Amino acid sequence: MLADLMASQIVRTVLVGAAMLGAISGMLGAFAVLRRQSLLGDALAHAALPGVCLGFLVAGARDLGSILAGAFLTGALAALAMMLITRTTRLKTDAALGIVLSVFFAVGVVLLTHVQATGGAASAGLASFLFGQAAAILASDLWIMGGIGLVVLGLVLALWKEFKLVSFDADFARAQGFPVTMLEAMLTIMVALAIVVGLQLVGVVLMVALLIAPAAAARQWTNRLGMMVALSALIGAGSGAAGALISATTRGLATGPVVVLVATAAVLVSLALAPGRGLVWQALSARRARARISDGRILAAMQELAEAHDDPRYPAEQGMLGAALGKAPAPGQFDALERRGLIRAVTHAPEPTPHWQLTEAGQRAARSEEDDKT
Amino acid sequence: MRDDTLHEPGQALHVEDLTVSYGTAPALWDIDLDIPPGVMCAIVGPNGAGKSTLIKATLGLVRPVAGHVRFLGHEIGAMRGRIGYVPQRHSVDWDFPTTARDVVEMGLYRSLGWFRRPGRDARARAMDALAELGMQDYADRQISQLSGGQQQRVFLARALVQDAPILILDEPLAGVDASTEAIIIDLLKRLRDAGRTVIVVHHDLTTVQSYFDWMVMLNVRIIAQGPVRDVYTPENLRAAYGRQLAMIAVPEGGAV
Numbered sequence: 001m002l003a004d005l006m007a008s009q010i011v012r013t014v015l016v017g018a019a020m021l022g023a024i025s026g027m028l029g030a031f032a033v034l035r036r037q038s039l040l041g042d043a044l045a046h047a048a049l050p051g052v053c054l055g056f057l058v059a060g061a062r063d064l065g066s067i068l069a070g071a072f073l074t075g076a077l078a079a080l081a082m083m084l085i086t087r088t089t090r091l092k093t094d095a096a097l098g099i100v101l102s103v104f105f106a107v108g109v110v111l112l113t114h115v116q117a118t119g120g121a122a123s124a125g126l127a128s129f130l131f132g133q134a135a136a137i138l139a140s141d142l143w144i145m146g147g148i149g150l151v152v153l154g155l156v157l158a159l160w161k162e163f164k165l166v167s168f169d170a171d172f173a174r175a176q177g178f179p180v181t182m183l184e185a186m187l188t189i190m191v192a193l194a195i196v197v198g199l200q201l202v203g204v205v206l207m208v209a210l211l212i213a214p215a216a217a218a219r220q221w222t223n224r225l226g227m228m229v230a231l232s233a234l235i236g237a238g239s240g241a242a243g244a245l246i247s248a249t250t251r252g253l254a255t256g257p258v259v260v261l262v263a264t265a266a267v268l269v270s271l272a273l274a275p276g277r278g279l280v281w282q283a284l285s286a287r288r289a290r291a292r293i294s295d296g297r298i299l300a301a302m303q304e305l306a307e308a309h310d311d312p313r314y315p316a317e318q319g320m321l322g323a324a325l326g327k328a329p330a331p332g333q334f335d336a337l338e339r340r341g342l343i344r345a346v347t348h349a350p351e352p353t354p355h356w357q358l359t360e361a362g363q364r365a366a367r368s369e370e371d372d373k374t
Numbered sequence: 375m376r377d378d379t380l381h382e383p384g385q386a387l388h389v390e391d392l393t394v395s396y397g398t399a400p401a402l403w404d405i406d407l408d409i410p411p412g413v414m415c416a417i418v419g420p421n422g423a424g425k426s427t428l429i430k431a432t433l434g435l436v437r438p439v440a441g442h443v444r445f446l447g448h449e450i451g452a453m454r455g456r457i458g459y460v461p462q463r464h465s466v467d468w469d470f471p472t473t474a475r476d477v478v479e480m481g482l483y484r485s486l487g488w489f490r491r492p493g494r495d496a497r498a499r500a501m502d503a504l505a506e507l508g509m510q511d512y513a514d515r516q517i518s519q520l521s522g523g524q525q526q527r528v529f530l531a532r533a534l535v536q537d538a539p540i541l542i543l544d545e546p547l548a549g550v551d552a553s554t555e556a557i558i559i560d561l562l563k564r565l566r567d568a569g570r571t572v573i574v575v576h577h578d579l580t581t582v583q584s585y586f587d588w589m590v591m592l593n594v595r596i597i598a599q600g601p602v603r604d605v606y607t608p609e610n611l612r613a614a615y616g617r618q619l620a621m622i623a624v625p626e627g628g629a630v
Binding site (some may be wrong): 034036063158159160161162164165167168169171172174175176178219222223224226227228 | 433454470480516
């Protein structure tokens with residue numbers, strides 16, 4: 001079946017296009033996420049809609065070149081507006097983002113409905129820029145995407161250490177004399193480029209997912225920036241290709257949203273399973289840690305209580321040991337320690353609750369536990 | 375065109391008429407300040423006194439509305455790379471995917487120049503700087519796995535690796551453990567004794583006298599500046615801190 005699908009020129013074009021888009025936005029999304037600017041991508045993407053309509057109006061036809069130029073222009077305008085709002089008013093970044101995103105998008109929707117009402121048959125396709133229309137991609141568009149991808153890759157490689165420094169600690173970079181504003185602007189412009197490239201395929205509404213999702217997934221698997229950027233590009237490309245194939249197998253599955261869903265699935269899997277940072281891994285290691293603390297720490301806690309009471313055979317109440325350890329050990333654990341001859345059960349009238357006392361062997365074990373710690 | 379004539383070259387840091395304003399109230403007002411070379415200087419003052427703003431303004435990170443700044447007679451633009459800067463630890467995201475040695479190598483990025491990547495030499499220098507702070511065993515650790523004190527030491531190593539004649543540190547002892555504090559102060563004193571100028575925003579008045587030989591007392595305006603033994607007086611402390619002083623240290627042998 002795969003061979004049948006791949007025989008189709010349209011499917012091949014969409015597949016390659018989606019994979020390239022995923023790689024570009026994955027690579028740039030890694031920097032956007034690390035700089036906490038992932039939502040800026042969302043504002044830029046929504047702000048591209050009025051540009052799409054303006055490009056159509058200026059060209060008078062569905063000319064991709066002018067439409068994408070318009071999208072890039074209004075996206076840049078939105079980024080500028082954001083910067084002005086945060087610098088000149090007391091509004092914080094999130095509020096500025098919300099304002100810019102909704103205003104530009106509202107203007108875009110107004111323009112879109114107006115153009116559609118008056119623009120005749122040619123304008124009908126404009127609505128596809130909302131959610132993307134993969135089938136509209138032409139083989140010639142792939143060359144544009146590939147070109148942009150190469151430029152972005154070249155810039156990221158050439159300015160690798162500068163981008164890394166600016167993303168980690170912009171103040172330090174500025175104190176060192178790096179042109180931080182220019183470097184940050186370059187990163188933002190590249191994100192805007194990636195968004196423009198993705199408009200046809202994914203649309204303005206969902207584009208941000210392709211920036212954030214691959215980066216968020218990649219971050220889970222590595223602690224190195226280089227690996228994260230490479231993985232992010234790879235996950236983006238994989239999601240693009242997989243989404244394109246899935247949507248090609250069934251009629252009526254829009255490619256863009258499916259690509260986004262695949263990328264999101266990659267995020268979920270990564271959040272759950274990645275070693276070190278994954279939820280499952282963390283739960284397991286927390287459980288191992290709990291199991292590991294018990295024996296040694298139970299003895300140490302008993303020893304501490306014994307010292308505090310100046311009585312090596314101090315009968316420690318089981319509940320009190322739980323409180324001292326922060327978490328009650330399993331009851332079977334005390335029995336196991338008793339079988340090993342380290343503690344013994346005692347009664348401490350009038351309390352009916354179980355009490356435990358360190359044996360001589362237990363005292364020695366507790367002391368060596370303490371030596372290990374220091 | 376840059377003015378090449380030196381202005382006050384005898385001072386490690388010379389600040390004149392510096393005024394910084396965020397909105398209506400000035401954060402710094404008419405600061406005149408001189409710090410001679412080879413001292414270890416504390417900048418102290420109550421919360422909101424403008425200590426960090428003063429540092430950022432001298433480094434060109436905050437734009438002043440008036441005044442000028444010179445390091446060893448030069449404008450800051452001519453001194454880039456020759457001033458080691460240690461920002462507040464909480465100013466960055468420590469979950470950034472990078473290692474301790476990688477962060478220290480960032481101190482060498484400027485001297486590498488555009489497009490060049492750090493190589494074996496940079497790695498060796500970064501390791502030396504980490505070793506100075508007792509952090510050589512943590513070089514390959516992801517930075518979020520370090521304790522607060524260890525993170526602070528990595529930050530200091532990043533400034534140290536530049537081998538700069540002037541070091542400026544913003545609250546390097548805030549929230550660090552006692553052993554880190556001892557290591558950092560010991561290193562700073564050695565740097566001072568080797569002729570470097572060390573300028574530290576400091577929050578703990580009880581240790582000013584034992585750690586520093588020079589101090590600047592700040593509360594939006596300059597309250598006093600000079601050798602610690604001259605400046606650390608009840609009158610100056612009261613002028614800088616006002617009522618807050620009841621809760622902090624009183625200079626030895628003097629009641630407030």
